[in-house]
Amino acid sequence: MTSLEQSSGPLPMIRFNGITKTYDGGRPAVDDLSMDIDRGRITVFVGPSGCGKTTSLRMINRMVEPTSGTILLDGQDVALQKAAELRRSMGYVMQSSGLMPHRSVIDNIATVPRLNGVPRAEARARATELLDVVGLASELGRRYPGQLSGGQQQRVGVARALAADPPVLLMDEPFSAVDPVVRAELQEELLRLQRDLAKTIVFVTHDIDEATILGDKVAVFAVGGRLAQFAAPEEILRAPVDDFVAGFVGRDRGFRHLSFQQGDHVTVHPIETIEVDQLADPTVSVRSAWTLLVDADGRPHGWVPQATRGSIATQADAVPGGSLYTRGDTLRRALDAALSSPSGLGVAVDDDGRAIGVVRAAEVFELIERARLDRGRADHNTAV
Amino acid sequence: MDYSSSNLFVQMGEWLSDPVNWSGSRGIPMRVLEHLGYVGLTMLIACAIAIPLGLFVGHTGRGRVLIVSGIGILRALPTLGMVFLFALLFYRGVLPSVWALVLLAVPPVLSGVYAGISSVNRTVVDAARSMGLTERQILFRVEVPNGLQVMIGGVRAGILQVVATATVVAYAKADGLGVFLVEGTQINDNGRLFGGAVIIAVLAIAVDGLMALIQKFAISPGLRAQQPPAGPLKESGRQEAVASAQGGTT
Secondary structure (H helix, E strand, O other), X not given: OOOOOOOOXXXXXXXXXXXXEEOOOOOEEEEEEEEEEOOOOEEEEEOOOOOOHHHHHHHHOOOOOOOEXXXXXXXXXXXXXXXXXXXXXXXXXXXXXXXXXOOOHHHHHOHHHHHOOOOHHHHHHHHHHHHHHOOOOHHHHHOOHHHOOHHHHHHXXXXXXXXXXXXXXXXXXXXXXXXXXXXXHHHHHHHHHHHHHOOEEEEEEOOHHHHHHHOOEEEEEEOOOXXXXXXXXXXXXXXXXXXXXXXXXXXXXXXXXXXXXEOOOOOOEOOOEEEHHHOOOOOOOOOOOEEEEEOOOOOEEEEEEHHHHHHOOOHHHOEOOOOEEEOOOEHHHHHHHHHHOOOOEEEEEOOOOOEEEEEEHHHHHHHHHHHHHHHHHHHHHHXX | OOOOOOOHHHHHHHHHHOHXXXXXXXXXXHHHHHXXXXXXXXXXXHHXXXXXXXXXXXXXXXXXXXXXXXXXXXXXXXXXXXXXXXXXXXXXXXXXXXXXXXXXXXHHHHHHHHHHHHOOOHHHXXXXXXXXXXXXHHHHHHHHHHHHXXXXXXXXXXXXXXXXXXXXXXXXXXXXXXXXXXXXHHOOOHHHHHHHHHHHHHHHHHHHHHHXXXXXXXXXXXXXXXXXXXXXXXXXXXXXXXXXXXXXXX
């Protein structure tokens, strides 16, 4: 917002310049919005319903026309471009997949290339490749949208948006209609895709968690179409600018913020282990209060408390473990591993999933405290 | 014609099985062809009027109130009355009858096309527009294929009504299957009267069966794979089509 007049740095992919949208003379749905959207990054619009985030998104491809102000796409005013052609130059993914029910999955994906005059065979070949890119089996291409699950439909929706290889992707709450497990999967896949494709993605969501997971930058909208804060997610969680943002970010924001702190320095302590094969052998005793149960490859499978060692003969008898902490993961994962473990010891694993030791919650807290002090010093130094 | 019995059904059977009635320019096959000719001409004109209008109103939503009330008015018109009115106003011959039949066929076709287009899931249309389809492409590549089931249903209902009602042509000119009904009444030949009626009924069922077949093959398998979203318009469109189809055969 502050850099509008400065032309230093690369040209933003999308620039909102004093955009206001009013419906029938009522209160503005979007109020004097000015912001720059970085090229090749994911920018998330987040906010409660009625905050104008979707309206703002839909003004980029002229599905909604602003009442005043201009939107520049790569320096060009979108209002001067033909709406249909402008829209074809951007991928669009919506909440309900919006797939055409009368066309096969392949033909749905090939829609925009076909409109652009790509021959059918070529467009279909490309569509089949894209199925693979979004993690779907190519056999699904012959099916119709009605025969797919919700998650599969959303993947097809993403493939369709990517089909013409547009530089910009607009995503309007694309994952909000699928269940949490599938949503997490889709989020991870999107990040994986983005690492290879480096598209300029504008992503709308009402879920602050999703915003902080996906966004390189997050724009928090307040009711009435006001842009409350536009910053890196880490900054929004750490330093919300006002009560609205603080309230919207929610009461777990301190915990969520740990997602942005690397856990490289967390101390991993050795832990006594017992193999699954040894459980049935009563002569193998355990010395620690909690002994980690591992398989032949060293992967953790729960805990064996010393007190009840005698009654544990198979893997099913062991106490189920908590979440795992992969070495080098964030402090949030480290802390969660420790807090969710029945023994209070978070199991740390290497990249292959083999147990390498345990982490303690108290030590994670120490690291958090130390990082906070460091940051305070850094802020103080820059302020001076 | 002399019948062996005074029983209606026996007379009908004898009339239908008499080879004399199955040949020549006044025979049943010729009358069936004439009849189908009028049905074809009527449907051609009715579709030329109703389909573009229905597509326009369905896609834009403009003029909805106008066509809904227009359809209501057209439905209230008695076809036979219109045949005589047009014949008096213009001239004798078949054209007044055809125009009267067009007035009969337009309402089901128009409401079917309109209901078909507006029944298409708005999210799908919105997605198509967002992807960069032009309005024309949205209409013909998204709305028409998805609304086709209901649209053909409207045409089907129209044809059925016209097949049954094209008998009125015989009042203006001795043509079509209506001739058997008019003659049968005039000369008190019940075998001819009921025989003609049965032929019309069989023809109506055959034509409708053919349309059902066309409907089946014209619809994308993707729309059969799932239950189409039950929009209120689609449901009412279906009921309308069914109701008018029943009205046409009775």
